[in-house]
Amino acid sequence: xxxxxxxxxxxxWQTAAFFIFIAAALIxxxxxxxxxxGGNPRRGAFxxxxxxxxxxxxxxxxxxxxxxxxxAFIGTPLWGATLLSAGLAVLVFRYV
Amino acid sequence: xxxxxxxxxxWWLVLPVVVLVAFNAVxxxxxxxxxxxxxxxxxxxxxxxxxxxxEQILHSSRFHEALxxxxxxxxxxxxxxxPLGVAIALxxxxxxxxxxxxxxxxxxxxxxxxxxxxxxxxxxxxxxxxLLGHSxxxxxxxxxxxxxxxxxxxxxxxxxxxxxTSLVVLLAYAGLSAIPNAFYQAARxxxxxxxAVFCFIQLPKMKRVLMIAVLLRFMDSFxxxxxxxxxxxxxxxxxxxxxxxDLVKIALGQFDLGPAAAMSLIxxxxxxxxxxxxYTVMTRDEPQ
Numbered sequence: 001x002x003x004x005x006x007x008x009x010x011x012x013w014q015t016a017a018f019f020i021f022i023a024a025a026l027i028x029x030x031x032x033x034x035x036x037x038g039g040n041p042r043r044g045a046f047x048x049x050x051x052x053x054x055x056x057x058x059x060x061x062x063x064x065x066x067x068x069x070x071x072a073f074i075g076t077p078l079w080g081a082t083l084l085s086a087g088l089a090v091l092v093f094r095y096v
Numbered sequence: 097x098x099x100x101x102x103x104x105x106x107w108w109l110v111l112p113v114v115v116l117v118a119f120n121a122v123x124x125x126x127x128x129x130x131x132x133x134x135x136x137x138x139x140x141x142x143x144x145x146x147x148x149x150x151e152q153i154l155h156s157s158r159f160h161e162a163l164x165x166x167x168x169x170x171x172x173x174x175x176x177x178x179p180l181g182v183a184i185a186l187x188x189x190x191x192x193x194x195x196x197x198x199x200x201x202x203x204x205x206x207x208x209x210x211x212x213x214x215x216x217x218x219x220x221x222x223x224x225x226x227l228l229g230h231s232x233x234x235x236x237x238x239x240x241x242x243x244x245x246x247x248x249x250x251x252x253x254x255x256x257x258x259x260x261t262s263l264v265v266l267l268a269y270a271g272l273s274a275i276p277n278a279f280y281q282a283a284r285x286x287x288x289x290x291x292a293v294f295c296f297i298q299l300p301k302m303k304r305v306l307m308i309a310v311l312l313r314f315m316d317s318f319x320x321x322x323x324x325x326x327x328x329x330x331x332x333x334x335x336x337x338x339x340x341x342d343l344v345k346i347a348l349g350q351f352d353l354g355p356a357a358a359m360s361l362i363x364x365x366x367x368x369x370x371x372x373x374x375y376t377v378m379t380r381d382e383p384q
Contacts, residue, residue: 008127008140009123009126009127009130010127010130010131010134010136010140010142011130012130012133012134012142012144014133014144015126015129015130015133018129019126019129047380048376048380049379049380057372061365061368061369061372064365065365065369068150068154068362068365071147071150071151071154072154072155075151076146076147076151078147
């Protein structure tokens, strides 16, 4: 076990990569919005009104629970959960 | 370029809020995420553990039991406070001096600090000297909230109902006050019963405020800590150890910061999911 003390916030490269991914997703959404304004609102599957931002939120929340459930019932490694979450995100952006 | 916002000055106006939220929410949350994948023995030394703490919490019977207690507590208080709050709001006078008196009386429990509410109910419910506890025992009930789990639960729920039903009352009252008189006149002309007026006029018009009430009461009751820790301290045994009490025991009692951080994140995700579900379900039929 290596020491990863990176200041009082106790950063690790893994958690930094996670937050960089979240920030990149938000920036990408901002750029998308600039080129296609309005958020593409629609009533999708389950009768829920969503914009692009809502769909990103649903995808991220679903990804968190997919990983937790995978960990609870299958265990490590979590690559399967990550692939499943990515597939779920595609479905959410396409149909919800 | 018609879709672009012509004036970008608004960004500077929201900047202070963004900075404030970053410092009081985002940075602490990031730190919790960092702690949740590491072990620390103090002295700012951390050792990477991956998802070990999440696995441990997800398989912990202690966490499952605390979560079940928490869900049960929240379901019971929501089931009592919402109908009771709406019923009281319906019974309150709409105008005149009594309306102000009722509003002030209703607001009073909300003004009392949470630790004082816990201390008040603790003293009130003590079986030997408390007014409530002593009276119940004098009437022949076997009541002791420091020793009996059922008594502890009843006291905790009664305390929460006393403290927070007022919030539902005030929100429902605001919703009822916003209904124009013309709706009631039309209902009277049609010969609608009191129940029909409630179902087809008052309840639909209160929908938005009741949604806020459900969300606020759900989140607050799911995160209840102060009143419960002062009243029962999580006991007797672990009978009233709700999620937040268990979390503090792990974080500050045992100083297991990694498992406590993992538990905090799971707790946060459950609140986020349930709040989103409540909000989505309750706003689903509204026009865009």
